[in-house]
Amino acid sequence: MDAMLRTDPVDRLLARLGQDLRATGRARRDVLREVEGDLREAVAARVSRGASEADAAEAVVAEFGDAGAVAADLSRELLADLGRRYAPASAVAAGVLIAAWVVGMTTLASLPGFRVPLEVGWMLPLSRALDVVAPMVAVAAVAGWLAIRRSGSLAALVAVAGLQLALAGVLVAGAVVMAATLPAPTGGAGILAALVALTVLLGGAMAAGAAALLVRFGAVRLAPRPARA
Known part of the structure; x- marks a missing residue:
């Protein structure tokens, strides 16, 4: 599992987002589940267009933006x-x-x-x-x-x-x-x-x-x- 977190950009992003998100356990899980679903769909769409899974994941994570800033916005919302x-x-x-x-x-x-x-x-x-x-x-x-x-x-x-x-x-x-x-x-x-x-x-x-x-x-x-x- 630790090795996957080190190699999967989406998992690393979700881990950082969950760490910085100020919310109750249930709300945190719901948000992370929704964000992960969106990210995985975006990765799959890039892969379907010919990108490798690793390159697609890196590109999607880069487009997502800074996890800390997003977590702050989500916490306020x-x-x-x-x-x-x-x-x-x-x-x-x-x-x-x-x-x-x-x-x-x-x-x-x-x-x-x-x-x-x-x-x-x-x-x-x-x-x-x-x-x-x-x-x-x-x-x-x-x-x-x-x-x-x-x-x-x-x-x-x-x-x-x-x-x-x-x-x-x-x-x-x-x-x-x-x-x-x-x-x-x-x-x-x-x-x-x-x-x-x-x-x-x-x-x-x-x-x-x-x-x-x-x-x-x-x-x-x-x-x-x-x-x-």
Whole structure:
């Protein structure tokens, strides 16, 4: 196998491309499989016109260009495509959480005996602030998704992921603190438990997705970019 990699220009190119490509394992395999198919077809076409296989492979690889530069372009495209899928999903998740908190807290507040202890009175201004900020974050996610969809903007991707990570962190932390400190009135324990569980589930998924995107963005941005000829 090592000998083949040393002698086959296509295999050498694919090895370099796979090394420089910043993508998950599945996405990397899919891209390499597609690129290899195109390269092998191009080699076969040259061979059918009378070129030797070695000369055809060398010519196809030369036409392909620098593997590092192509890998950088593909990495950015894959990241932007991931952002196109993440941004609308995160906006929907944020909208569901906002609606759940409004409905859940309104229902809890209407139950007899509901009160916020003085020692956790800070929850009230924080809740009011989230009532304003959370919808803005959801709207920003939609706007970012439109920017990513139209231009593949990585800046929009980072903005969406950063905002959603911050919102998810605050909501999950607030839900955990509320579950631990806020006494639920009679009949409200189930509502409070459902609200906390939904927040931890969706908020955790939002945070994990946003963190993964930001890590991928960092890998793409920090990867060396070969000079183009």
